[in-house]
Each structure stands twice: as C-alpha cells, then as structure tokens.
Amino acid sequence: MAELPTTARVVIIGGGAVGASALFHLAKAGWTDCLLLEKNELTAGSTWHAAGNVPTFSSSWSIMNLQRYSTELYRGLADAVEYPMNYHVTGALRLAHTKERMQEFERAASMGRYQGMDIDILTPSEAQARYPFMETHDLAGVLYDPNDGDIDPAQLTQALAKGARDMGQTIQRFTPATGVRREGDDWIVETEKGEIRCEYVVNAAGYYAQRVGEWFKPFGGRTVPMMVMSHQYLLSEEVPEIEAWTKEAGGKLPLLRDVDISYYLRQEKHGFNLGP
Ligand SMILES: Cc1cc2nc3c(=O)[nH]c(=O)nc-3n(C[C@H](O)[C@H](O)[C@H](O)COP(=O)(O)OP(=O)(O)OC[C@H]3O[C@@H](n4cnc5c(N)ncnc54)[C@H](O)[C@@H]3O)c2cc1C
Structure with a gap:
C-alpha cells in the first residue's frame, strides 16, 4: 500500500458510498489532490448492508x-x-x-x-x-x-473509488483517523500511521459520524444530529x-x-x- 501523504487539499474520513462519492465529485470539480481515509476496507460500514x-x-x-x-x-x-x-x-x-x-x-x-x-x-x-x-x-x-x-452498493462504491483514483485521488484503507487539531488555517488529521495537513475535512464516517464530529467541538463544531438505527x-x-x-x-x-x-x-x- 502507498505511503500516507502528509498533505492533501481535502481529507475525507470514511470509505462508504458517501465518502467515495465525495472523493469522485471533488475530482470531477478539479480538486484532484484529496485523500480518503477508511479505517477498514471500502464499504465496510452501512454501505455493505444496503439493499441498494x-x-x-x-x-x-x-x-x-x-x-x-x-x-x-x-x-x-x-x-x-x-x-x-x-x-x-x-x-x-x-x-x-x-x-x-x-x-x-x-x-x-x-x-x-x-x-x-x-x-x-x-x-x-x-x-x-x-x-x-x-x-x-x-x-x-x-x-x-x-x-x-x-x-449493488459495494460495486457502486468501488466504481466511484476507481473513477476518483483514475483522476489522481488517493485512498488509504485500513487507516483510521484518530483525531483532528487546528494549526493556523490548516486542519491536521491524526492517524496511527502519521498526520495529514489539509484545508478541509469531510466527515463521511456513516454511523460513526457523531463520534468523529465530537473532535471538531473544541474548534466551534456542533453535535452531528443523528441517531443509529438497526434496519x-x-x-x-x-x-x-x-x-x-x-x-x-x-x-x-x-x-x-x-x-x-x-x-x-x-x-x-x-x-x-x-x-x-
Ligand atoms: C439493511 C439496510 C438496508 C438499506 N437499504 C438501503 C437502500 O435500499 N437504499 C439506500 O439508499 N440506502 C439503504 N440503506 C442505507 C445505506 O446503507 C446508508 O445510508 C449508506 O450506506 C451510508 O453510507 P455512508 O458512506 O454514509 O456510511 P458507511 O457506509 O457506514 O461508511 C462510513 C465508513 O466510515 C468508516 N469510518 C468510521 N469511522 C472512521 C474513522 N475514524 N476513520 C476512518 N474511517 C472511518 C467506516 O468504517 C465506514 O466504512 C440501508 C442500510 C441498511 C443497514
């Protein structure tokens, strides 16, 4: 697996349908220096279970x-x-x-x-x-x-991921984000494998989104309004x-x-x- 980049314009946390779609659409808009972090395999969250x-x-x-x-x-x-x-x-x-x-x-x-x-x-x-x-x-x-x-939601996610990679985006699987902090105007996203400096962070952590959202509270973030349901x-x-x-x-x-x-x-x- 490629080494973790130390900078990116955008870091997306979560490699489900939503994170992969965000990465794909940022690339289509010309933002091709973005990084997606997935703590497990792509589609490991709700996306894997969706009826589609x-x-x-x-x-x-x-x-x-x-x-x-x-x-x-x-x-x-x-x-x-x-x-x-x-x-x-x-x-x-x-x-x-x-x-x-x-x-x-x-x-x-x-x-x-x-x-x-x-x-x-x-x-x-x-x-x-x-x-x-x-x-x-x-x-x-x-x-x-x-x-x-x-x-098929897994195939859809992989297709979006392939399209994004082909346009230059980076995906790091098995790399959980563990926290964020602010340095000047930049965000620093922390992982077990190192840190990434970026302009924007996208929270696409699915049913973990509220937990990830808590990291932003010291910097003016609010509680992500959601609840987890079994379906x-x-x-x-x-x-x-x-x-x-x-x-x-x-x-x-x-x-x-x-x-x-x-x-x-x-x-x-x-x-x-x-x-x-
Ligand atoms: C049984 C079932 C049926 C469904 N049927 C449909 C349907 O028919 N149609 C429909 O549109 N929707 C359906 N859904 C809903 C759909 O599955 C979800 O809305 C969608 O998959 C959410 O995608 P997501 O990318 O937001 O979240 P997820 O797929 O959960 O992705 C979030 C990802 O973030 C990762 N992550 C979390 N924390 C971190 C971290 N700290 N660092 C790195 N990565 C992290 C997780 O590992 C996960 O892979 C269904 C859901 C279920 C459970």
Whole structure:
C-alpha cells in the first residue's frame, strides 16, 4: 500500500458510498489532490448492508433533485469509469390507500415532471397490468416512477473509488483517523500511521459520524444530529410463479412500495426482498 501523504487539499474520513462519492465529485470539480481515509476496507460500514434501492421519489424538491442526479450518474458510471456494476432500472409502484396519500403523490409527480422525469399517476387496474400479482381492492391509486431501481452498493462504491483514483485521488484503507487539531488555517488529521495537513475535512464516517464530529467541538463544531438505527430486510426463497412470469416477460417486476403499511417489496432473482 502507498505511503500516507502528509498533505492533501481535502481529507475525507470514511470509505462508504458517501465518502467515495465525495472523493469522485471533488475530482470531477478539479480538486484532484484529496485523500480518503477508511479505517477498514471500502464499504465496510452501512454501505455493505444496503439493499441498494435507488428511488427518485421525495416530497422535498432538493432531495428529489439529488436522487434524480444519482440515477443519471449511475446509468453512465460503469462505462465512464470502466467498472461493471449491477444496476437494474425496474421502475416502482408506490401504493396509496387514501385520498390524502394520492394528493401527496400528485404533488410529487408534478415536481418530478418539472425536473424532467416521467412520473405517472395510475389507476389501480393500470398498476395491476404492470404487476399482475397485486391485489388492488383497498387502493385509491398508484404512483409509477419509471426511474426507480436497484444497484449493488459495494460495486457502486468501488466504481466511484476507481473513477476518483483514475483522476489522481488517493485512498488509504485500513487507516483510521484518530483525531483532528487546528494549526493556523490548516486542519491536521491524526492517524496511527502519521498526520495529514489539509484545508478541509469531510466527515463521511456513516454511523460513526457523531463520534468523529465530537473532535471538531473544541474548534466551534456542533453535535452531528443523528441517531443509529438497526434496519433489516428479509430474502424469500424462489417463488415458481415469479420465475415463470420473469421468463415470459423477460424482465423484473417493478419495486412495490407501501408507505401506509410501511414496506417495500423487490424482486430478487426469482424470489422477493421484503424491507419492513
Ligand atoms: C439493511 C439496510 C438496508 C438499506 N437499504 C438501503 C437502500 O435500499 N437504499 C439506500 O439508499 N440506502 C439503504 N440503506 C442505507 C445505506 O446503507 C446508508 O445510508 C449508506 O450506506 C451510508 O453510507 P455512508 O458512506 O454514509 O456510511 P458507511 O457506509 O457506514 O461508511 C462510513 C465508513 O466510515 C468508516 N469510518 C468510521 N469511522 C472512521 C474513522 N475514524 N476513520 C476512518 N474511517 C472511518 C467506516 O468504517 C465506514 O466504512 C440501508 C442500510 C441498511 C443497514
């Protein structure tokens, strides 16, 4: 492994999807002398466990815009950085059980249209045509997002890391940051392998972000507002009906999301991934 640099413009702490994306985007903006520190292997944190659903739906304009950008980035990333990835754009059906939920969907659909996305509102029977296994008796309507899909989060992170490295960025794995201090206008990032002087530090430490954030408190930093939650999904065995449908249709079922009952259901090979 290369020696730890002693200076960098930016030091990013954390090599999950967020840290790797920050490193990649800094390089694209021309900041190619940045360093990412990962205490373990890249993707060792939450990124390793993510189901990898890639929605564009949001009730917030800016989050929707960020997610729209991500879907556009992911579509071209494998070719751009020459790192193959599993990215399935399956579309998603978001179920509404009430009139009020439909109003929320209509608002989101119009925001999406303004951002150039073809988000549609469907009747329950139109939705059933896209998802024949669905019962529709208690539905008020459905939002269809053709851009929704799923990506392999570890492959995505490695692709971003490769793109960043190819543009000159440095990644140091198995190098935990242990603290920071200020010297003049510079930050000094401390590690067990030495210190790095830099202009900026990015805290991308995932569920450790609050702990890393504490280091900045003596220099005017604030508590990083977050809490850690455990989250899980269940993978089913293969379902013969899904296998038969997939062979006939030649593709995957769209993702189902039901925020009223609170789950997503995704086709995973010929079975399901249920995320409560
Ligand atoms: C079961 C599950 C399902 C999920 N499903 C989805 C989904 O479908 N879609 C979706 O978008 N999101 C999903 N998520 C959420 C997603 O995984 C996280 O939002 C995302 O991975 C966070 O990325 P991150 O880079 O911020 O954090 P992490 O991946 O946790 O990366 C932080 C990194 O920082 C490193 N680190 C910490 N402290 C230090 C230090 N002092 N020095 C150096 N390195 C340090 C850690 O080792 C870690 O690798 C899911 C999460 C779980 C658990």
